[in-house]
Amino acid sequence: MQSRTPAPRATGRPRSAAADAAILAATRAALVELGWSRLTLGDVATRAGVAKTTLYRRWAGKHELVVDAVAELFDELRVPDRGSLAADIEGVVLQFAAILARPEARNGLMGVVAEAARDDALRERIRGSIVERQKRLVVEGRARAQARGELPPEEDPRTAARTVDLIFDMVAGAVVHRCLVSSQPADADWAGSLTRVLLLGITGAAQNPAGSV
Amino acid sequence: MQSRTPAPRATGRPRSAAADAAILAATRAALVELGWSRLTLGDVATRAGVAKTTLYRRWAGKHELVVDAVAELFDELRVPDRGSLAADIEGVVLQFAAILARPEARNGLMGVVAEAARDDALRERIRGSIVERQKRLVVEGRARAQARGELPPEEDPRTAARTVDLIFDMVAGAVVHRCLVSSQPADADWAGSLTRVLLLGITGAAQNPAGSV
């Protein structure tokens, strides 16, 4: 999450720290109950026990608020370290799918992405708060696989970065599309198939996700 | 597009056939100028030279209307038949990216997907009008590759169907994520990399997209 208080002020009553957390939690609760389009800043303010003005003082609008509220959800993703790259990928895929199964994520994510199609600042905020932030998963998974000897060390850092981008778009894109566009369950079977194709595509060597033959 | 006039009526003034096309065109024009959230049915009606009543008589609301308006855009996708599976995939990827670069598609697609997160009927409409409809591309591409001998014939039809779903989610998901979430250009370089990973993942054999070494 990026800072929303560009310069710390010396004078005046300081902003309530508790309000921020209450507002983000209320936003997620409202996303669950109302979805994106019915979500109202007035309603969020009421849920958070906060005045509407407080909300507008800190966020420019619904979009930025929901980005921040949703971004926090993805921070709980972890590379599981199950002993093989295949198992690690599958683990992350399933965690990702689990988050997208939660209504606050389902309802919020596509809403802000839809707005971002016309709003450069919002698009940057999404990239910074969600996309770039979660690429850590790919970086970490690769490092672990390299430590295990499953992947060779990178030569060119620029190529390496581009590969991270590609893999992230492929994994995240496939999961999001499966869950939110195709409206099909992203279950273990599907995650296994995805992992198999992906891993073979990266390494050229087939391997079963769970480490079995 | 699915029928919206379940039973043709005999009496009264018949519905203007031209109105339908004008409304869908006006919807796309409004998507270009205003984006999803600022698009207004009143505004669409004005642009189409039609009363709001007429619009509501034919579509249940903004969501359905935009689904229909956007779905038409994807019908121009073609499997190019450039001589190899790799080239065909890359061609479709680039066509898809080109469509997503058009504002009417960018702005409309994610908007309806966001709404679909809470609306089962809308989700089905999207699946029917867009997702399932465009899986023809995967089916056709595979058939062509099989005819060329690049892919073996399928054995189990259920497995074959599941593979189509997976490939479609991977391709469409990666392109959508790249274009709309990561906000990075889906240029020829990137399309080539994606194709290479995908093809290797499917066939286990490396091949350059453009047919070169």
Add this chain to the structure above:
Amino acid sequence: MQSRTPAPRATGRPRSAAADAAILAATRAALVELGWSRLTLGDVATRAGVAKTTLYRRWAGKHELVVDAVAELFDELRVPDRGSLAADIEGVVLQFAAILARPEARNGLMGVVAEAARDDALRERIRGSIVERQKRLVVEGRARAQARGELPPEEDPRTAARTVDLIFDMVAGAVVHRCLVSSQPADADWAGSLTRVLLLGITGAAQNPAGSV
């Protein structure tokens, strides 16, 4: 009251005639309960069983609405014809004081006058809807007194008009100032004194209001 529908339209749903009356009545009720500054257009709309939009479609704002609502109150003033100019004047003074004792008039009148200090259009509306409209009382009273022989017929119409203006400002001004600024009761005693001074000032001849010696 001046027309608010400059050009009658041919098409579309016509404006509800009942709404106008309901809104003006609701405005007066709100003036009674809330006074000028706490009166809210949203509240008036609720009382009238009407949407806020309907209200704004017909009036430019709180000021114009209250002018119309208050103007109607003064239409019930009548020159009583009690047999003498003195008695007629006193009757009108007391009627006027009685209206200003009603909260809807007290609360509304000065509010719009206060706004009119900075708003030329509003000032004109007040002049047209209230001031000029009620000068009929002075004109009528004078005509009656002339018929009785209490006043000589006018010679110069311009002088006559200026006299009407002066008398109206003196009567209305004195009553308004007594009731709303000085906050003293405008009872029969006071009305009698006012009438005596006024009449002597106009005719140069003393006369008791009630017709007595």
Add this chain to the structure above:
Amino acid sequence: MQSRTPAPRATGRPRSAAADAAILAATRAALVELGWSRLTLGDVATRAGVAKTTLYRRWAGKHELVVDAVAELFDELRVPDRGSLAADIEGVVLQFAAILARPEARNGLMGVVAEAARDDALRERIRGSIVERQKRLVVEGRARAQARGELPPEEDPRTAARTVDLIFDMVAGAVVHRCLVSSQPADADWAGSLTRVLLLGITGAAQNPAGSV
């Protein structure tokens, strides 16, 4: 102006004396620029270079503040002593009209009067700070006329007081009504006519204001 610091405290930092004057001046400036309804305490505070807190520490609200700011304006009224009662009356009328032509008076006076319609305390404050305070003009003018022999000495002090009230309401009422309600210029002509009627009404004897035939 009535005291706003009922009991002087001994300890602590004393209130800035300069702030009071700055605030009242800022209030008048804001009345000129913004009028009554757009006048904001926050804005007054900014203009006066003072914190909102300071303002609320000294006045209960907008109403009281404006009463104090406006009341000072009327203190500059003087009975001119031009040699005759008629000339004195006309002089005061014109002075009064001149004050009401100043925007800070126009805009402020009716605003507080409008609020006073529902606020007893405010009404008393207006009566004390403005109305009763300026009745001195009538008292002084009468005393001077009596000294000249134009008016007989009073017999009953209660009758005399009631006459002062009546004359004040008639003069102030007529001027205020002419200026703020009828929206007509209170020029020398009009002031002369008013004076003639008033004087004849009081004394029963005609006299030209300027002392001419």
Add this chain to the structure above:
DNA sequence: ACCTAAGCGAGACGGTACGTCTGGTCTTTCT
């Protein structure tokens, strides 16, 4: 020379109303 109580500026806070806009519906007249 300290102490302490109040004043002061800044500005965040919970509220409330604003006037506008959109979503859907309903009611006209005309075709």
Add this chain to the structure above:
DNA sequence: AGAAAGACCAGACGTACCGTCTCGCTTAGGT
């Protein structure tokens, strides 16, 4: 019966002010 026009109810929008509060700092008189 359908269409164009536009009024209707409902309710969210983002802004502005209200009057209160919480800060850290200043300014005096009392010791």
